[in-house]
Amino acid sequence: IVRAGDPVLRRVAAPVTDPTAPDIAELVRDMEASLAEAGGIGLAAPQIGVSERVILISVPATRMTDDPEDGPLALTALVNPALTPIGDDRAVAAEGCLSIPGLRGEVERWIRVRLTAVTPEGWAVDTVMAGMRARVLQHEVDHLDGILYLDRMTDFTRFGYVEELIEADMREVPPRPSPATQEDVPHQEA
Numbered sequence: 149i150v151r152a153g154d155p156v157l158r159r160v161a162a163p164v165t166d167p168t169a170p171d172i173a174e175l176v177r178d179m180e181a182s183l184a185e186a187g188g189i190g191l192a193a194p195q196i197g198v199s200e201r202v203i204l205i206s207v208p209a210t211r212m213t214d215d216p217e218d219g220p221l222a223l224t225a226l227v228n229p230a231l232t233p234i235g236d237d238r239a240v241a242a243e244g245c246l247s248i249p250g251l252r253g254e255v256e257r258w259i260r261v262r263l264t265a266v267t268p269e270g271w272a273v274d275t276v277m278a279g280m281r282a283r284v285l286q287h288e289v290d291h292l293d294g295i296l297y298l299d300r301m302t303d304f305t306r307f308g309y310v311e312e313l314i315e316a317d318m319r320e321v322p323p324r325p326s327p328a329t330q331e332d333v334p335h336q337e338a
């Protein structure tokens with residue numbers, strides 16, 4: 149998988165003229181193999197070095213938001229995906245990217261989007277996606293326009309390496325008060 153710094157990630161990817169062409173089916177198979185190996189929930193063709201408008205998305209139940217319109221999504225390939233925001237609602241949540249491994253940052257995204265696309269089988273898609281589905285779609289379609297999630301970030305105070313951020317989150321949990329521990333802890337000298 150191509151990492152940040154490779155110019156292919158900054159290029160605007162070309163629309164696919166024939167979504168059902170055999171070379172697109174082959175591209176999708178290559179992307180599926182890369183995604184399975186890397187263990188992500190979305191991938192855009194530029195991330196394997198191909199500047200064409202093809203993405204993969206899969207949302208496991210464990211990654212869903214609590215939005216009632218959100219839901220798990222089996223691995224889906226979309227050709228020439230286009231998104232239109234629905235309403236004004238936006239939400240901030242942490243994102244990572246297989247092209248920026250090990251790091252995580254908070255990004256504001258539209259909560260609800262209309263998705264139009266074509267599948268590699270030639271089916272037209274026209275649907276509304278919300279929650280994590282909408283977030284992953286926005287992240288992947290950004291890749292097709294040469295945009296990384298870093299470009300969307302406004303607050304870098306919660307940006308960093310996943311391991312350190314998880315450790316920091318755990319430290320933030322206040323210790324359970326108990327008389328025993330309070331008495332047992334020796335007085336700290338300043």
Ligand code: NI
Pocket residue numbers: 244245246247287291
């Ligand atoms: Ni990404």
